[in-house]
Amino acid sequence: MTKAYFELLRSGINTTLQDEGRPHQYHIGVSFSGAMDKRNYLISNYLVGNKSHAPSLEFAYQGPLLKLKFGKVSAAIAGNVTFNIIRNNSTIEEGVCYQTFNLNPDDQIDIISTSKSIYGYFSVQKGLIGDYFWGSCSVNTKAKIGSNEGEKFSINQKIYLNQSENEFIPKKINYLNSKIEFIRVLKGTNFNYFSDMAHETFFSSEFTVSKLTDRMGMRLEGPKIENIVDTNIRSEGLIKGVVQVPADGNPIIMLSDHGTIGGYPKIGVVISADYDKLVQLTPGTKIKFKSIELSEAETLFKIYNLETQNILNQI
């Protein structure tokens, strides 16, 4: 039997294979990577019956145009995504997120764009086939690590899938991606490197998500954050969500493909409960930071995680 695959008739802007990421490699300089918006990644996988860690396509802004060859599969898309299914008899069906659809040989999925968000996820039953590096096929294009030689997909490539014998099980959920008003942060380990006025500015001003935002980091523009101690620190480990302020005074938030070590002072760290929503903020969005305490952050994460589990349990 010929192996089933998707042919990429259009690659999209930044289409990569992602799963839940790659733990335990920071000490050799390999970042976590994985799906940026983990909740949506999980929903798209649960809809097609994958319980966890299945390789899915993550796309940003404009997505790919995919044609299925030699197989049948059930698939789902999560996020705020506009897409069409172009059947092999040329009829066009408008795609609906958060519900499964069946694909037959020569059907096409045209993922037109994400709206008011950056990332969307395309999952198929039993997952796409990727190359594993340290237990994950997540692609980090800056480090050239992961499936597809660590590169984003390009036109005419083939993405193979595990052929499934299972019957198509129609599934859907109602889910609305909510926006956040504030990015909640805990004070960073170099909070006292910044003046009182800088603290005031950081927590009361609006910052704009700049165009220099990708899977590695989100650069912000706004009033400058004044450093009164030193604009460098001894290089030390980083984690996602850290807000660094380099000498130019513009904050940068570390995202999933961040370098593992950094030498800029850390003014804050975005709480885990806000990360999935943070990464979806498009350039031009205005945001404000809000300071909270550790215990509150832990409670908010518990609630967020319970919400995610409830959504997944409904599927």
Next chain:
Amino acid sequence: MIKNILNLGDAALYCDFGDEVNKEINSNVIKYFKNLQKNKIPGITNITPSYNKLIISFDLTEINYEKLKEKVLGIKLENIDQEIKKIIKVPICVDDEFSFDLIRLSEKLNLSFEKILESFFNKKYFCYMTGFIAGMPFLGDLDQAIRLKRLETPRVKVPKGSLGITEQFCNIYTYESPGGWNIIGNTPIKVFDKFSQINPTKINPGDNVMFYKINKSEYLNWND
């Protein structure tokens, strides 16, 4: 041994081993790092040693800051890696083509090329940490005479294999990357190999490294 533990966000411990950058403090960081790797405390997702800090990130669905802090402080420290470490020898070609910043160094330090290189090659270096980009080793300490700051404007592209020096440290660019260190040579060897899943990094924290000079034809014909 750990001077202070703070939270870095809601899902990481920030362990401070002291202010200085020296072998003793860094050896303590590495000792803790190795013991934590061995102990496999559930919930830990990454442990990142650096000069004088150790950052332990964890999965907040499994454990939280207070509980993990207690466990980390409670581990019994053993001397891991007791065997005498061999010195890792790294070949370097300092041909003009690879040593773009020798002129700058020579001018700023008021030393001849020969003196700079003699001082550099005549020393054993200690690996403090690995990272920033995959497999990049941060080695020290350079002789006082050849310490210089980073370039004012970092290069957009530093070639793979480049040997850079800045302040008391030297490093090797494991793949092409932006960077601001002063480049004085290039190694033909693979310092990072992503296809080796068990030992991808040739140089690891705690290792000793010595560099030796090779000529251009040896460089070009190098067989790793």
